[in-house]
Amino acid sequence: MRLRIAVQKSGRLSEDSLELLKKCGITFSHSKDRLFCFGRTFPLDLLFVRDDDIPQLLAENACQLAIVGQNTMREFQLSSHHDIPVQRLAELDFGHCRLSIAVPESFAWKGAGSLRGKRIATSYPAILGDFLASRGIEATCVRLSGSVEVAPQLGTADLIADLVSTGATLRANQLLEVETIMEVRAALYRNTRDFPADGEQLVDKLLRRIDGVQQAAESKYVMLHAPRAAIAKITALLPGAESPTILPLEGHGDRVAMHAVCREGVFWDHIEELRAAGASAVLVLPVEKMLA
Ligand code: PRP
Ligand code: ZN
Numbered sequence: 347m348r349l350r351i352a353v354q355k356s357g358r359l360s361e362d363s364l365e366l367l368k369k370c371g372i373t374f375s376h377s378k379d380r381l382f383c384f385g386r387t388f389p390l391d392l393l394f395v396r397d398d399d400i401p402q403l404l405a406e407n408a409c410q411l412a413i414v415g416q417n418t419m420r421e422f423q424l425s426s427h428h429d430i431p432v433q434r435l436a437e438l439d440f441g442h443c444r445l446s447i448a449v450p451e452s453f454a455w456k457g458a459g460s461l462r463g464k465r466i467a468t469s470y471p472a473i474l475g476d477f478l479a480s481r482g483i484e485a486t487c488v489r490l491s492g493s494v495e496v497a498p499q500l501g502t503a504d505l506i507a508d509l510v511s512t513g514a515t516l517r518a519n520q521l522l523e524v525e526t527i528m529e530v531r532a533a534l535y536r537n538t539r540d541f542p543a544d545g546e547q548l549v550d551k552l553l554r555r556i557d558g559v560q561q562a563a564e565s566k567y568v569m570l571h572a573p574r575a576a577i578a579k580i581t582a583l584l585p586g587a588e589s590p591t592i593l594p595l596e597g598h599g600d601r602v603a604m605h606a607v608c609r610e611g612v613f614w615d616h617i618e619e620l621r622a623a624g625a626s627a628v629l630v631l632p633v634e635k636m637l638a
Pocket of ligand 2: 357397398
């Protein structure tokens with residue numbers, strides 16, 4: 347039994363999607379120009395497609411799993427007339443952006459009411475329509491599949507609703523972000539209707555690995571020397587580490603070595619606070635994998 351997972355062929359999620367699967371220990375016999383790749387170390391095969399096609403492929407069981415932006419999936423769900431057999435399994439730590447309303451610099455924005463009667467260019471007419479309806483606003487959606495940002499300059503729309511990540515595209519087109527419609531990140535989805543029974547175990551295994559990879563990415567292993575009297579204070583300064591390992595230091599009765607896994611990342615200001623509390627020889631190491 348093998349499962350198939352769809353990922354974006356080229357775009358903002360492609361590299362991170364492949365990187366995540368790789369960190370989960372899945373290697374593919376692969377050339378990215380081919381549509382299909384065989385999973386060598388896990389019974390999971392890859393399907394490279396356009397992100398906009400992924401929800402449909404998943405709903406039709408052309409693949410049983412998919413990594414896609416929550417915006418793309420939500421647009422598909424809102425534009426279908428019936429429930430689609432798709433379930434979100436996990437939110438992923440990449441593809442962070444937001445779907446926002448942006449207006450030309452000369453536009454007098456006074457809140458969502460300013461949208462009334464306007465022409466709004468977007469690639470997400472269903473999400474935008476849902477947003478407008480929830481506020482009782484009537485406006486015209488101008489559906490564009492790309493280059494949404496230029497619509498106001500071309501005079502085909504008054505303002506836009508589009509994805510914003512760094513904001514560089516908006517700035518380049520003299521647009522101001524004024525309201526967020528939806529926070530977005532990538533997610534892992536599954537088909538729920540035609541899922542093979544013996545695929546469940548495989549999915550559980552994959553989910554555990556993804557969880558381990560994502561937890562490890564945030565975690566650091568910290569080692570330091572500390573005055574015995576400062577153990578409690580220093581433990582409190584280690585983010586997310588409730589029970590550190592305490593080891594004696596040969597020849598120094600008053601000092602100990604402390605080892606701990608910190609689950610929130612350890613930043614420079616944490617390290618300085620640790621030093622101020624009497625810690626020395628501070629080492630912060632990356633954690634590669636974690637199993638709870
Ligand atoms: C989105 C969006 C903007 C750009 C914004 O396109 O349509 O063009 O990203 O990013 P920025 O704020 O960092 O400038 P995307 O790359 O997702 O391509 P697509 O719409 O063609 O799929
Ligand atoms: Zn796209």
